[in-house]
């Protein structure tokens with residue numbers, strides 16, 4: 298049996314002058330402001346983490362991730378994602394489809410590296426990590442370059 302879930306996340310950019318790096322899908326993207334948040338603010342991994350919670354019904358972003366971040370000092374969103382994956386009792390991730398709305402940075406040339414990074418994190422073949430990106434054409438805060446929004450559709454299969 299397969300199940301499908303959705304996850305979403307968004308962050309605003311750090312103010313001008315911030316030196317926080319931009320981290321998306323577990324990779325650092327140079328040449329663009331970082332995103333605001335207690336953690337590394339990896340909006341892509343947070344979106345996937347929420348999609349995983351949509352299967353397990355165990356919410357990680359929020360109280361659990363705040364405990365990991367603020368009490369244990371772990372700001373690497375890969376840890377939050379792994380914490381969520383660990384709650385997927387009996388289900389195996391088979392495909393992830395991600396769509397990003399951002400005026401900046403220009404994402405097309407970063408998509409191959411993001412796909413490889415996410416595939417490694419989730420134990421998938423790269424061809425089971427699809428990522429599309431749109432500039433949003435100024436219609437929303439994301440399309441105006443104020444932040445980045447990500448949606449993830451996750452497919453899992455029952456494995457026991």
Ligand SMILES: [Zn+2]
Pocket residue numbers: 306307308334338339340343
């Ligand atoms: Zn987030």
